[in-house]
Amino acid sequence: xxxxxxxxxxxGLWLCVRATYVADLSAFLPSAPSAEQRVLLAQLKxxxxxxxxxxGIRGGTAQARTDASRRxxxxxxxxxxxxxxxxxxxxxxxxxxRLLFERRYLLSPGVDAxxxxxxxxxxxxxxxxxxxxxxxxxxxxxxxxxxxTGETVRMAEAMxxxxxxxxxxxxxxxxxxxxxxxxxxxxxxxGDLDAQQEAQQRIRAAFAALGASGxxxxxxxxxxxxxxxxxxxxxxxxxxxxAGTVAMVLLLxxxxxxxxxxxxxxxxxxxGVVAGIVAVSLVxxxxxxxxxxxxxxxxxxxxxxxxxxxxxxxxxxxxxxxxEQWPTVRLGLWTSVAGFAALVASGWxxxxxxxxxxxxxxxxxxxxxxxxxxxxxxxxxxxxxxxxRLARFTQWLTQVLPRARLPLLALTLAAAVALAWLPSPxxxxxxxxxxVPQQALDLEASLRADLGASDAGVLVAAEAADEAxxxxxxxxxGQRLDALVQAGKLxxxxxxxxxxxxxxxxxxxxxxxxxxxxxQEHLAAATRDGPLPAAxxxxxxxxxxxxxxxxxxxxxxxxxxxxxxxxxAQLLAGTDGTPxxxxxxxxxxxxxxxxxxxxxxLVADLPGTRIVQVQPELDQIYAGYxxxxxxxxxxxxxxxxxxxxxxxxxxxxxxxxLLPLAASVLLVLAGLALSGAALGVLHLIGLLxxxxxxxxxxxxFDYLRLRGDADPDxxxxxxxxxxxxxxxxxxxxxxxxxxLAAVGxxxxxGALLSLLLAAAFTRAPERSGRNRVTQWPEA
Amino acid sequence: xxxxxxxxVLAALRVALLALCLAAAGSVRAAGFxxxxxxxxxxxxxxxxxxxxxxxxVQQLDQTLxxxxxxxxxxxxxxxxxxxxxxxxxxxxxxxxLTMSRGNRSRTALLDSVPEAVVIVEAIRGTLTGNRETxxxxxxxxVQGSAEQWQLDLxxxxxxxxxxxTHLRLSGRQGQVREVHMTLPGGDTSVMRIEPxxxxxxxxx
Numbered sequence: 001x002x003x004x005x006x007x008x009x010x011x012g013l014w015l016c017v018r019a020t021y022v023a024d025l026s027a028f029l030p031s032a033p034s035a036e037q038r039v040l041l042a043q044l045k046x047x048x049x050x051x052x053x054x055x056g057i058r059g060g061t062a063q064a065r066t067d068a069s070r071r072x073x074x075x076x077x078x079x080x081x082x083x084x085x086x087x088x089x090x091x092x093x094x095x096x097x098r099l100l101f102e103r104r105y106l107l108s109p110g111v112d113a114x115x116x117x118x119x120x121x122x123x124x125x126x127x128x129x130x131x132x133x134x135x136x137x138x139x140x141x142x143x144x145x146x147x148x149t150g151e152t153v154r155m156a157e158a159m160x161x162x163x164x165x166x167x168x169x170x171x172x173x174x175x176x177x178x179x180x181x182x183x184x185x186x187x188x189x190x191g192d193l194d195a196q197q198e199a200q201q202r203i204r205a206a207f208a209a210l211g212a213s214g215x216x217x218x219x220x221x222x223x224x225x226x227x228x229x230x231x232x233x234x235x236x237x238x239x240x241x242x243a244g245t246v247a248m249v250l251l252l253x254x255x256x257x258x259x260x261x262x263x264x265x266x267x268x269x270x271x272g273v274v275a276g277i278v279a280v281s282l283v284x285x286x287x288x289x290x291x292x293x294x295x296x297x298x299x300x301x302x303x304x305x306x307x308x309x310x311x312x313x314x315x316x317x318x319x320x321x322x323x324e325q326w327p328t329v330r331l332g333l334w335t336s337v338a339g340f341a342a343l344v345a346s347g348w349x350x351x352x353x354x355x356x357x358x359x360x361x362x363x364x365x366x367x368x369x370x371x372x373x374x375x376x377x378x379x380x381x382x383x384x385x386x387x388x389r390l391a392r393f394t395q396w397l398t399q400v401l402p403r404a405r406l407p408l409l410a411l412t413l414a415a416a417v418a419l420a421w422l423p424s425p426x427x428x429x430x431x432x433x434x435x436v437p438q439q440a441l442d443l444e445a446s447l448r449a450d451l452g453a454s455d456a457g458v459l460v461a462a463e464a465a466d467e468a469x470x471x472x473x474x475x476x477x478g479q480r481l482d483a484l485v486q487a488g489k490l491x492x493x494x495x496x497x498x499x500x501x502x503x504x505x506x507x508x509x510x511x512x513x514x515x516x517x518x519x520q521e522h523l524a525a526a527t528r529d530g531p532l533p534a535a536x537x538x539x540x541x542x543x544x545x546x547x548x549x550x551x552x553x554x555x556x557x558x559x560x561x562x563x564x565x566x567x568x569a570q571l572l573a574g575t576d577g578t579p580x581x582x583x584x585x586x587x588x589x590x591x592x593x594x595x596x597x598x599x600x601x602l603v604a605d606l607p608g609t610r611i612v613q614v615q616p617e618l619d620q621i622y623a624g625y626x627x628x629x630x631x632x633x634x635x636x637x638x639x640x641x642x643x644x645x646x647x648x649x650x651x652x653x654x655x656x657x658l659l660p661l662a663a664s665v666l667l668v669l670a671g672l673a674l675s676g677a678a679l680g681v682l683h684l685i686g687l688l689x690x691x692x693x694x695x696x697x698x699x700x701f702d703y704l705r706l707r708g709d710a711d712p713d714x715x716x717x718x719x720x721x722x723x724x725x726x727x728x729x730x731x732x733x734x735x736x737x738x739x740l741a742a743v744g745x746x747x748x749x750g751a752l753l754s755l756l757l758a759a760a761f762t763r764a765p766e767r768s769g770r771n772r773v774t775q776w777p778e779a
Numbered sequence: 780x781x782x783x784x785x786x787x788v789l790a791a792l793r794v795a796l797l798a799l800c801l802a803a804a805g806s807v808r809a810a811g812f813x814x815x816x817x818x819x820x821x822x823x824x825x826x827x828x829x830x831x832x833x834x835x836x837v838q839q840l841d842q843t844l845x846x847x848x849x850x851x852x853x854x855x856x857x858x859x860x861x862x863x864x865x866x867x868x869x870x871x872x873x874x875x876x877l878t879m880s881r882g883n884r885s886r887t888a889l890l891d892s893v894p895e896a897v898v899i900v901e902a903i904r905g906t907l908t909g910n911r912e913t914x915x916x917x918x919x920x921x922v923q924g925s926a927e928q929w930q931l932d933l934x935x936x937x938x939x940x941x942x943x944x945t946h947l948r949l950s951g952r953q954g955q956v957r958e959v960h961m962t963l964p965g966g967d968t969s970v971m972r973i974e975p976x977x978x979x980x981x982x983x984x
Contacts, residue, residue, distance in 0.1 A: 123866070123882075126865055126866045127866060127868075127881060129844060129865075130846065130862070130865075130866060130868060132835065132837045132839075132840070132844060132967075133835030133836065133837045133844055133963070133967045133968075133969050134835075134895075134899070134963075134969070135894075135895040135896075135898060135899065135943035135944055135963065136895040136896070137837075137967075138895075138943070138963065138964070138965065139895075141837075141838075141839060141965070144839060157884075157886055160886075160888060161888075162886075162887050162888060162889075163888075163889055163892075164888065164889060164892035164893075165892055166889070166891040166892055167891065167892055167893075167894050167897075167939075168937065168939075169937050169938065169939050170894075170939040175875075175891065452889065452892070485885065486883065486885070491887055492886075492887060531840050531841075531842045531844060532840070
């Protein structure tokens, strides 16, 4: 037996070493989202928004911050690691300006068939002249004779955001606090955390190299969150594993007083952890850091099996234990497995991993206890340690607690009433799963507000087969949105077609460019008595002619310019089979809300077009998780119930086992609700665990009641097992990762309560003769 | 400076008289006419409407460019400039929100993110509403003249903003701005003469 186990462990360890470990938040994204969610998730995972790093420089004088902004901007631009670096300076726009200027008659929204008529030319030139002699005119003056119709201005207008940061002394600054602002877009994908980390280090190093004393760097963005979350999860899992192991060793040493039983009790734990990792790795292809963190509690759970065996086999021998106690342990195992099996099928990757880990880990730990431990420790543990005192203490508890039965029942009822009366505590959100601390979220929100990068509120998303079609679709939607902007129901919108018009539109504009003689004739008429003499406008005529043969600009043509990043934020390129998506961010009117119903109506007849509300959509995703998890928890609970009913075959015994379980769950829920915690999916998982673990205790008490006497060893093993469980989950409650802490805060008190309540609610052993209950079902 | 002419002396006398009355009421110190006094005087006028005629001289062009239209403002922060000739064009500012409309096109931006607009708007709006804080934030100020006939010189503090506008001179009578003279870095100039409209309706953004 030991050899089989050793071989299995060796294989398992080898697989563990080869497994892929991840700690991004992808495991918490659903695998089967709706069309709206697909758009959103594509954006979250790969979109240009995931590549944006927001930088703040604070401290010192305004002058020092401005200098630092310029120097940092220059350093980052020359580093080549970033696709674009913006800080309000114009310098980086010159190359881009040239590219656009050379194709202005294809790209300017002002160009149509009427633009080059006498009337059209006159109007356009009047508009340009209106800007001369004003500060805005200073930029167009050098281009006046080449671009008298002001196409440059029209292109700039279309691309300028409605909400840009405040400009002071030529660089972006905050409106609310002394801080200079920069935005850097990484070349690397948002999901490539190693590259993101490198980019962030580069920014920090470049800032440090400025040697700007008294100035502090602030760095935030999706990539920063992802990298920091990964580091936090990693550090927390390592800390928890270490602390859990140390706590277990200490507890077992106190309980057994010698090293050998400690080593033996660790075997089921090791088997469980290895089996859990291997199973998750084989099924899911990768192991998430949170699964490992959660897995550390398995130390506390799996060690119970070893404790039960080592303590209880002392009196009974291994054969006696297998006959007398193993059925109870096995039933407890089945109930735990039944509880978690429901999670395995979860569409939510993170939840499924927890399920797989728990089921396979518990099975492996129980199998190790059942087959390996009798072989290497036939007579249980030898040492005594504190166990006798533990047994006496537990015995005392079993005598005292039943007296408090009525108050405890009353408390449970009060908890039920409180839960019914309090507003529902199930208001956890997707963000509550994230290990990003509030302080970091606040910094992100304040930089985002300063930069005018409103967090995506409402989007119009359009899908089409290719680049040309999706840009054309964006243009069609844009025309309809223009009507809303005119009516004042919409402040503005961003569209990829504002940066890059569709090829069809560009070709139509090119077709509208007249031949030189026609243009000259119209120009002569349009400039009569006007301030711009036709004689000076020869460069204009030449430029129009030059652009009549210009090929259309495509996304590929923008690569390497700052516009590429801006375009990619709004245009998600399709790959083989998946459609291209245009994202158009809407900005509502200054007062009042977006007319959502009208918007939906507006795009209803456009194929592949939908309105996506980001926050409701994210809430929807989470509500989906919660809903699914509730079903799974209910199914798990039902499976536990069925198993117990089938084994106990007595309504009274079933009720006696269920009462402490139900009471514990109620009390924990009420406690969490009263503490003001927002409960989410992970709390639900925790409650499932409480039921799974608590059923073990209740079954043991049921068994002891049947036997008629509470033997000290069984009581001691129960108490010890409980303490190890409570300690491991209490450690989990200290985790800085909310998902893990939620489980800890639920299970630690829940496990303790289920033991105490099981002791309290178990009626004293019935006198022989009146004991009409059937024998313990044999294996 | 030319020697004071008779009307100036009379005006000064009138101001002295006014100052005496106000000093008696205890609301104003009896010092010379300065920015504080000018701002107080301008702030008394809560809203106003006027017609303007603007003449711009641009280096590259032989003609003087003339445009005309309406101005209106309402304290504390609404300012609208509507050009009617030669083409219709409208610029409205409410707080930090800038809306520019021309024909059927309209576009909004945040004022302080557009250096081209911020100098002109803050100079004219700040003066019309008597907002000393704003003026001193953006400009070095010099006040000359008297309450009856004053002149306010504004030079942008920031070097970058001086690249937009070199110098502004606003002049007026009592609580009314009557002329805005602007000099641009390239040497272009603009002179806007303002004629208040009596039945002033408050400005709408």
